[in-house]
Amino acid sequence: MTITQESAQAQRTKAVLYKPIDLSDFERRKDQIATELLTAATSTGFWHIVGHGIPQEDIDAAFALGGSFFDLPASAKQATRFIPRDYVGWRSLSELEAMSGTRNWEWYSVAYDGPKTDPRADSVWPAEKDLPGFKPRSLAFARQCHEVATRMVSALEQALKVEQGYFVKMLDLQQGNNPSILAWNTYPPKPATAIAQGKEFRLHAHADTDFLTLVFQRPGEPGLEVSPGRSTLADERLGKDLTGAWNGVPSDAGNVWYPMDPVENAITINIGDVFMRITDDILKSTYHRVRTPAPNDHEGERRTIAYFAWPNRDAIIQGPQKKYAAISAADLLASEGNAYAARKDDETWKEVAYRAQHENPYHTRKHESVARSPIPAN
Numbered sequence: 001m002t003i004t005q006e007s008a009q010a011q012r013t014k015a016v017l018y019k020p021i022d023l024s025d026f027e028r029r030k031d032q033i034a035t036e037l038l039t040a041a042t043s044t045g046f047w048h049i050v051g052h053g054i055p056q057e058d059i060d061a062a063f064a065l066g067g068s069f070f071d072l073p074a075s076a077k078q079a080t081r082f083i084p085r086d087y088v089g090w091r092s093l094s095e096l097e098a099m100s101g102t103r104n105w106e107w108y109s110v111a112y113d114g115p116k117t118d119p120r121a122d123s124v125w126p127a128e129k130d131l132p133g134f135k136p137r138s139l140a141f142a143r144q145c146h147e148v149a150t151r152m153v154s155a156l157e158q159a160l161k162v163e164q165g166y167f168v169k170m171l172d173l174q175q176g177n178n179p180s181i182l183a184w185n186t187y188p189p190k191p192a193t194a195i196a197q198g199k200e201f202r203l204h205a206h207a208d209t210d211f212l213t214l215v216f217q218r219p220g221e222p223g224l225e226v227s228p229g230r231s232t233l234a235d236e237r238l239g240k241d242l243t244g245a246w247n248g249v250p251s252d253a254g255n256v257w258y259p260m261d262p263v264e265n266a267i268t269i270n271i272g273d274v275f276m277r278i279t280d281d282i283l284k285s286t287y288h289r290v291r292t293p294a295p296n297d298h299e300g301e302r303r304t305i306a307y308f309a310w311p312n313r314d315a316i317i318q319g320p321q322k323k324y325a326a327i328s329a330a331d332l333l334a335s336e337g338n339a340y341a342a343r344k345d346d347e348t349w350k351e352v353a354y355r356a357q358h359e360n361p362y363h364t365r366k367h368e369s370v371a372r373s374p375i376p377a378n
Helices: 008-018 030-043 056-070 074-078 093-100 134-160 273-278 329-343 347-356
Strands: 046-050 089-091 106-111 181-187 201-206 212-217 224-227 267-271 287-291 302-309
Touching (some): 008 030, 056 134, 056 181, 106 134, 134 181, 134 212, 134 302, 273 329
Antiparallel strands (some): 089 106, 106 181, 181 302, 201 287, 212 302, 224 287
16 A cells, blocks of 8 residues: 555544643643543654643753663663563663664653562662762653543543542552653664664554553654554464563554654654553553664664553452453563563574564555544443
């Protein structure tokens, strides 16, 4: 399918993906905002927001903060090594290369309540002597992100006609057991010609496991692609892991991938598996990936920040129709991290996720999403 022959469905998808939703004057405009969010969340599962209230200087400072961590010597970062069950800590280029077979990505993440299941609880934070003030500054930015996420969840509650506060209470930071994650990603400079003519990916196609995700991208650093609607076909060679985390990898046949490039002053948003599960698939947790530079793209370093808004650990995730088995947020989070750990030495995973499926990563294939009706009121 060429650009000139795109379907009416593709045009509708692009209209949702690329027209930012304005959150400004939130309380007065909540009805309108709720309607727009529901349209995006039930169709593409991905959208941009503006008018979110986080000053650009705070976003720039958060990028600089993450950069200061990545610039530390490996010996200092090694002390913060990744804890799979809690999905926090540092994943080095070499560690991620062991998982993917490609040396394209480095990660560091922190959480509100810290890891509760690992004796190295404080070790995910860099030493104060290495990065003075890193922890309070990180948590301050995370709180700003959490407030934006909570507003959107509140609006979606209203649009879905569920009991007021039903979802929002699961995000209550005052309970002291919220594992929401602030993560920094860095992708080293990679000219397209250096990575199999652009046929490998910086980050494999996947869906997030949280309520919803806020992604901060820097202008001029594209690469994020989405396959809207989560009716995307999964590759049968992998299937599901553990309790449903890492729900396979989308096959290369029958799926459309749309670029989700940075938009000035906007945050990119996507629905995660928690919201999909708790609404019995009405909201769409959408596959997305990060490609290597296309011809004429920025070939330098790419950095992003992601905020994964999670329910409190004791929240039970199940929709009214019980389409998915009940599971606590803590167990769902652990299943995600444990699935990651299990994949590190899985050669089939590497082949499917990072190499075999990507014969032409810039090709758009036919795909139609499925409309769903609103969730019944609780």
